[in-house]
Amino acid sequence: MELTSSSVTWLAMVILVITAAVTKIATGRKRSATDLTCKMPPPPPVVNSIALLRLLPTLFRSGLPAILHQLYMKFGSVFTISVAGLLKMTFLVGPEVSAHFFQGLESEVSHGNLFEFTVPMFGKEIAHGVDSATKNEQARFFVDALKPARLRIHVDPMVQEVEDYFAKWGQHGTVDLRRELEQLLLLISGRCLLGKEVMGTMFDEVCSLFRDIEGGVNMMSVFFPYTPLIPSNRRRDMARERLHAIFSDIVRSRKQQQGDGVDKDVLQSLIDSRYKVDGRATTEAEVAALMICLLFAAKHTSAYTSVWTGARLLSHGKFLAAAVDEQDEIVRQHGINGGRITDHYGSLMEMRTLHSCIKETLRLHPPVPVLTRTAHKQFTVRTREGHEYAVPAGHTIACPIVISNQVPYIYKDGHLYDPGRFGPGREEDKVGGKFSYASFGGGRTSCVGEGYAYMQIKVIWSHLLRNFELRLLSPLPKSDWSKTMAATKLARVKRPIALNPRSNRPLPPVVNSIALLEHLPRLFTKGVIALMHDLYTRFGNVFTATFLVGPEVSAHFYQGMDSEISQGDLYKFTVPMFAKGLDYFAKWGETVGLAWAESCSHTSQLRHTFDATKHTPNSQKIFSEIVRSRRDTNQLPAEQDRWKLRDRTRGHGTPEGPWGNGEWLRDTNVTGARLLTHDKFVTEALEEQKHMIQKHGDHICYNVLLDMDILHCCIKEA
Ligand code: HEM
Numbered sequence: 003m004e005l006t007s008s009s010v011t012w013l014a015m016v017i018l019v020i021t022a023a024v025t026k027i028a029t030g031r032k033r034s035a036t037d038l039t040c041k042m043p044p045p046p047p048v049v050n051s052i053a054l055l056r057l058l059p060t061l062f063r064s065g066l067p068a069i070l071h072q073l074y075m076k077f078g079s080v081f082t083i084s085v086a087g088l089l090k091m092t093f094l095v096g097p098e099v100s101a102h103f104f105q106g107l108e109s110e111v112s113h114g115n116l117f118e119f120t121v122p123m124f125g126k127e128i129a130h131g132v133d134s135a136t137k138n139e140q141a142r143f144f145v146d147a148l149k150p151a152r153l154r155i156h157v158d159p160m161v162q163e164v165e166d167y168f169a170k171w172g173q174h175g176t177v178d179l180r181r182e183l184e185q186l187l188l189l190i191s192g193r194c195l196l197g198k199e200v201m202g203t204m205f206d207e208v209c210s211l212f213r214d215i216e217g218g219v220n221m222m223s224v225f226f227p228y229t230p231l232i233p234s235n236r237r238r239d240m241a242r243e244r245l246h247a248i249f250s251d252i253v254r255s256r257k258q259q260q261g262d263g264v265d266k267d268v269l270q271s272l273i274d275s276r277y278k279v280d281g282r283a284t285t286e287a288e289v290a291a292l293m294i295c296l297l298f299a300a301k302h303t304s305a306y307t308s309v310w311t312g313a314r315l316l317s318h319g320k321f322l323a324a325a326v327d328e329q330d331e332i333v334r335q336h337g338i339n340g341g342r343i344t345d346h347y348g349s350l351m352e353m354r355t356l357h358s359c360i361k362e363t364l365r366l367h368p369p370v371p372v373l374t375r376t377a378h379k380q381f382t383v384r385t386r387e388g389h390e391y392a393v394p395a396g397h398t399i400a401c402p403i404v405i406s407n408q409v410p411y412i413y414k415d416g417h418l419y420d421p422g423r424f425g426p427g428r429e430e431d432k433v434g435g436k437f438s439y440a441s442f443g444g445g446r447t448s449c450v451g452e453g454y455a456y457m458q459i460k461v462i463w464s465h466l467l468r469n470f471e472l473r474l475l476s477p478l479p480k481s482d483w484s485k486t487m488a489a490t491k492l493a494r495v496k497r498p499i500a501l502n503p504r505s506n507r508p509l510p511p512v513v514n515s516i517a518l519l520e521h522l523p524r525l526f527t528k529g530v531i532a533l534m535h536d537l538y539t540r541f542g543n544v545f546t547a548t549f550l551v552g553p554e555v556s557a558h559f560y561q562g563m564d565s566e567i568s569q570g571d572l573y574k575f576t577v578p579m580f581a582k583g584l585d586y587f588a589k590w591g592e593t594v595g596l597a598w599a600e601s602c603s604h605t606s607q608l609r610h611t612f613d614a615t616k617h618t619p620n621s622q623k624i625f626s627e628i629v630r631s632r633r634d635t636n637q638l639p640a641e642q643d644r645w646k647l648r649d650r651t652r653g654h655g656t657p658e659g660p661w662g663n664g665e666w667l668r669d670t671n672v673t674g675a676r677l678l679t680h681d682k683f684v685t686e687a688l689e690e691q692k693h694m695i696q697k698h699g700d701h702i703c704y705n706v707l708l709d710m711d712i713l714h715c716c717i718k719e720a
Contacts, residue, residue, distance in 0.1 A: 043382055043390035045082040049073055054083065061717065067371065067404045074405050079385050091398040094379075096409045097437035099383040101708050103375060103401050104437060104445030108134050111399065114376030122239060123218045125291030139277050140292065144450040147271035150561035153453050156194040157347045157362050160461045163189050176475065183308045183462065187301065190458050195296055197269040199252045208248065212297060214241035223671040236265065242294070249290035268572060269293060274410075300451055302371040308459050310367045311360050312466070314419050316474040321359055321421055328355040329468045340391050350460050351557045356467075358421035360459050361431075364441040366419060367505055371404035384709070386411070403440045412438050428587075449529060489522070510544040513537055676720040689698060 057069050070093065073081055079095040094100050103111060113130065121131040128140050146152075167186045171177070188209055192201045200208050218227075230236050253273055256265075272289050276282065284292070302326035315322045336349045343349050380395045393399060408416035412434045413423065424432040430441035449455075466472060525533045530691035534549065543551040550556050558567065676683075690712040698706045 043392045046079045046082045046391040049083045051086050052608045070402045070405050080383055092393050095401050095405050097434040098386045100401055100437045102381045110379045111375050115616045122227050122297045123215050127288045128291040143272055145276040147268045148450050148454050150453055154347050159193045160190050160458055163193055163463045164461050180309045184305045187304050194269045197267045211241040211245050246290040249293055250286035253286045253289050254540050304455050306369040311363045314363050315359055316420055324355050326467050353460055356460055358424045362421040365407045368441040373401045438598050510539045510548055511544045512546045629685050684714055687716055
């Protein structure tokens with residue numbers, strides 16, 4: 003079965019139902035004692051079974067988003083759908099109420115058993131088949147394999163696949179856009195993700211096996227993932243075993259080849275990955291499972307977005323013209339005789355109009371329209387209007403991106419296709435904070451393939467815009483995401499391209515020694531930042547010894563490949579520091595050693611503690627106490643404990659509670675200095691703390707921290 007968007011619709015609905023069923027069974031009606039620690043607001047308004055029945059005709063006529071939209075308009079941003087009182091699913095619409103969904107600790111919010119059906123698809127060695135610590139490590143392997151510096155390697159192979167593919171299109175004709183792009187994206191995945199061995203002789207076989215794996219996503223297999231009585235389960239299992247055998251052979255043979263000839267593709271990166279916990283390498287079976295998972299995550303989402311990008315562009319002449327103009331400009335800037343672009347990566351970075359067009363497509367047509375989790379602990383949400391609701395433990399929680407991406411107080415005329423909304427001066431996706439735009443998810447489990455996805459879609463569409471005049475022959479499906487785009491017919495005519503030879507670009511202006519001498523007094527009186535600012539004002543945003551000021555000129559700094567730009571020996575001095583740290587903490591036993599090792603990674607919970615304490619005079623003491631207090635208990639400190647401990651070590655607890663008198667603010671270095679010299683903001687921050695105490699009492703739990711918007715902004719601004 004092909005994973006079309008209608009099957010995704012079914013999958014989304016099945017997932018919603020199954021999650022609710024599973025969590026209901028798993029958690030029963032018990033409420034944990036910790037649920038009651040904060041004062042309890044009422045539960046969200048409930049849409050009962052009768053109201054749901056009334057909505058059934060709309061479901062069949064217009065799809066799930068139409069219903070969710072109706073419920074959002076009626077109940078606001080938080081509501082619970084209750085099916086006969088047995089299945090309870092709470093929907094959270096918009097950024098104000100989604101923070102906990104995306105950022106809650108694994109022990110509070112997780113995928114739960116919802117994605118059990120992926121275990122026989124990928125293999126039990128990864129994702130939902132393993133414990134959460136292993137899963138986090140494996141997520142890091144993906145992040146490493148797809149980080150911007152590595153992505154660059156894939157640009158040229160991507161471009162070559164795209165050029166070869168469209169060369170077969172000829173001068174004019176009609177095509178089925180969806181079929182064409184799916185095929186092309188598979189070839190790109192084969193080349194960049196799966197590796198040259200697969201592309202050699204096994205590509206067709208791997209694609210066909212993968213289709214059998216995707217066939218495992220259907221109503222029956224989702225409910226009964228392990229039963230061999232279902233034919234699609236049997237096909238899926240056979241396909242998984244064969245894919246595991248294929249990848250295991252490849253991994254084994256790659257491990258035997260060492261040295262310079264080794265490929266730098268994603269497969270190799272996964273083979274080279276090491277678990278931090280014990281330093282062991284990934285096994286053959288793990289790599290095989292990770293590859294299947296990656297292909298599954300990449301395939302449908304990218305194809306769906308690529309087709310919709312074209313459909314939207316070709317039905318909006320104004321934006322199409324802007325995107326074509328941008329390509330012409332790029333060719334003028336980067337092209338050499340004959341029309342070939344030499345610096346593909348650089349040119350992709352400059353395609354801001356095309357980027358916005360894809361982003362806007364994803365806003366209106368998110369390929370993963372609803373995200374779901376299980377709430378293991380009760381949590382409170384506060385709506386924009388100030389209503390508070392306690393979402394009980396055991397509920398399935400759902401974030402309907404397809405609705406959140408169009409909320410009217412963030413997106414003006416949100417139902418309209420308008421890529422300009424992301425441009426300077428508007429930046430609507432930033433209005434409601436970091437979860438205003440959630441097409442790639444957010445927080446702990448956000449998409450690791452975002453950069454890769456944009457890159458391949460840009461490579462495809464930039465080539466099409468530059469080389470063809472295109473016309474959409476079939477109409478846009480009316481109810482967006484739930485209809486397949488099987489018949490997206492496209493007329494194409496080869497475009498004549500005028501090209502200029504590549505311009506010779508000047509080197510950045512140089513701040514020579516004399517100019518530097520002139521600025522010396524300023525350096526001594528005002529410091530280095532003031533000096534930088536003067537130079538920026540005088541020379542603009544690029545000057546040598548080369549400083550790059552502002553986002554337009556910084557992309558290569560952050561995203562260049564290791565071979566082109568790296569930290570070099572600049573940070574060599576940190577090696578003995580970290581090594582010493584490891585020895586130091588390892589003395590206290592395995593748990594503490596682990597905590598230290600983990601703290602060096604971005605996924606660590608303890609990292610917050612380091613960040614919060616490293617600049618303070620008491621930091622060593624505080625951290626020491628945390629780890630000492632835990633070294634015998636074989637667990638990492640809970641969030642609340644860390645905060646309590648922090649206060650205890652400082653002796654700042656007061657009768658009004660640890661946050662009562664604002665004393666603690668004085669010890670937080672830059673943030674504190676800024677706050678204490680700005681009466682208006684310190685007053686606001688203290689007011690917020692008073693409000694926290696009124697609302698939650700003295701107890702500071704994770705949700706309370708998430709609630710501190712004003713303090714958060716003060717820290718960010720500092
Ligand atoms: C336009 C294209 C894409 C969209 C809209 C998209 C969207 C998403 C979303 C919303 C999630 C989070 C799911 C959740 O929170 O439950 C996700 C996860 C993920 N995506 Fe993507 N994705 C895209 C392309 C890709 C590509 C190209 C790759 C790989 C090359 C990829 C790899 C992954 C992986 C591995 C995860 C799981 C992350 C984890 O659980 O730690 N995605 N994606």
